[in-house]
Every structure is written in structure tokens, then in C-alpha cells.
Amino acid sequence: MAFADEPPAEDQDRAQEAREWAEDRADEAGNWASETGAALENAIVPDRTRLTARALTTTDLEYEGGSVPIRDLRMSTDGEVEAIVVAHGGFLGVFGDEIEVDAVSASVSHDLDDGEIVVEANVTEAEMEAVAEGQRAAMSLELVEERSDTALYYSDLSGAEIHGADGEAIAVIRDLELSADGRAEYAIVRDSGFFNMLGETGRIAFSTLSLEHNGDGWEVHARSITQSDIEQITAEDDAR
CATH class of the missing domain: 2.30.30.240 (PRC-barrel domain)
Known part of the structure; x- marks a missing residue:
């Protein structure tokens, strides 16, 4: 009866390293999927803790x-x-x-x-x-x-790009936070992210926005705000 030779210890070590590497990548993929799913849910499901x-x-x-x-x-x-x-x-x-x-x-x-x-x-x-x-x-x-x-209409603003001081798009409107008397107090904005869906969110005063109709549709401007301001706003909101 013939027996196969045992693989060298070096080969066993490499096989173990490969398994561990695959497990680490699988864990990373699972974490990414979980975080992405949470971000997508946050992008789609309205926040009912605020009147938006x-x-x-x-x-x-x-x-x-x-x-x-x-x-x-x-x-x-x-x-x-x-x-x-x-x-x-x-x-x-x-x-x-x-x-x-x-x-x-x-x-x-x-x-x-x-x-x-x-x-x-x-x-x-x-x-x-x-x-x-x-x-x-x-x-x-x-x-x-x-x-x-x-x-x-609100549907004109939801998902609209905000154009900053240099005219470039610096953020996207995700939602509007309303006061008790039915007035938009804040624009909940999202900075750049995957298809504008997975970026960080923050709030800017609605009064800082300028809404202009160009003949074809509505444009949103925030001429006193820069991309750096948006990054700071979203970082501060994320920290809160």
C-alpha cells in the first residue's frame, strides 16, 4: 500500500498564509458591504428625528x-x-x-x-x-x-447641486430641515461621494443659498461658500 509524501513544512506555511490572507480580505469586504449598506440606507431612508x-x-x-x-x-x-x-x-x-x-x-x-x-x-x-x-x-x-x-418644488431641490464661490459644484442637497411654522431652516447637504450618495453629510443655513431660474430649471448657488467650507461643515456634523 503506497502513501503520499507529506508536503514540506514551507508549503504548509504558505497555504496557511494564503488562507489567512483570504479570510482578512473576506472580513474587509464584509465590513465594506455593511458600511456601504448603512450609507445607502442613510441616503434613501428619511431621517424622521428631524422635521424634514x-x-x-x-x-x-x-x-x-x-x-x-x-x-x-x-x-x-x-x-x-x-x-x-x-x-x-x-x-x-x-x-x-x-x-x-x-x-x-x-x-x-x-x-x-x-x-x-x-x-x-x-x-x-x-x-x-x-x-x-x-x-x-x-x-x-x-x-x-x-x-x-x-x-x-421640493423635488427641484432634492438632489440638486450647489454651486459655490467659484461656480463649481461643491455639494448636493440631500434634504431640507423645516421649522415648526413650515419654513426651510437648513439644507442638509452631502459632499462628494460615490455617485453623490456615500459622501458625508452636514447642514448649512438655507438663507445662504440663492435659488435662480435659468429658463430651463432651477439652479442653487452658495456664492460665499467654498469646497473647503463644505468639507469642514460635513466633518463637524459627522463628529457630532
Whole structure:
């Protein structure tokens, strides 16, 4: 009966080193995937511990007789929320009529403990149906048959590049943090990262932004802010 020769000790050591190297690389890949997944979730899932525009547009507007999903926010250039855009009818808010509910007729409550956001409006289902059919209804409701090209919406700002002092893009708007009275106080921005998704985030005062319509769409400028300022802001926010 023949027996195979035992491999030299040197070969065994090299095999062990190779296994350890592969295990280390696998651990690094697992850590990278975990960190990337967390970063992607942070980029996609709204932060409900703060009253943000993204969190607001992932909830429903409740009113007498029903509720409708909030699609967007119409805003002024100084950050005031002027109207809440909802989807009435359709299937789960898809293919429904867009109706703007005047922000004056709506109230927002935000529970800091559990992040719950409740948006209510003083309108009825009959008024909603009437305006969806093109009839005259409450002054607080307006059917949006076609969005104006020059009207400013939150969706115009979400993901928009911010152009700094030298005109170059220095950050991307991830979200807007709102005050209790419905005004944008801060722009939550992200510095450069993988497809602008995995960079660090920080906050800059909305008042430092200048919103300008160039004829084709909205541009966002922060002419007093540089790339270095954004790096410092995001680093400070990350430290907090």
C-alpha cells in the first residue's frame, strides 16, 4: 500500500498564509458591504428625528373623510412651504390627480420621541372630489393639471447641486430641515461621494443659498461658500 509524501513544512506555511490572507480580505469586504449598506440606507431612508421635507413627503395628509399621500411641497425661494401637493384618487396615490393644499389650512405635528409626523388639513372629501372634477371648491385647494415650469418644488431641490464661490459644484442637497411654522431652516447637504450618495453629510443655513431660474430649471448657488467650507461643515456634523 503506497502513501503520499507529506508536503514540506514551507508549503504548509504558505497555504496557511494564503488562507489567512483570504479570510482578512473576506472580513474587509464584509465590513465594506455593511458600511456601504448603512450609507445607502442613510441616503434613501428619511431621517424622521428631524422635521424634514423628505420625511414630510413620505407621509399622508389626513382630512375629514380620508387621507391622501403627500407627493411634493411647493415652496417660495426664501424657503417657505406655500402648498402641500397630494395625490387624490388613483391606485395607492399613483395616477391620481395632483391637488395643492394651501399650507395655511394644514397643520403638522412631529413627535420627537418616535419620529411620528402627522399632517392634517381642514378640508373635506367632498371638497377634494369637487376640485378633482374641476369644480369650484375651497380656496385652500387647487387642481394641478400641469405644473408651472417656474414654480419651485421640493423635488427641484432634492438632489440638486450647489454651486459655490467659484461656480463649481461643491455639494448636493440631500434634504431640507423645516421649522415648526413650515419654513426651510437648513439644507442638509452631502459632499462628494460615490455617485453623490456615500459622501458625508452636514447642514448649512438655507438663507445662504440663492435659488435662480435659468429658463430651463432651477439652479442653487452658495456664492460665499467654498469646497473647503463644505468639507469642514460635513466633518463637524459627522463628529457630532
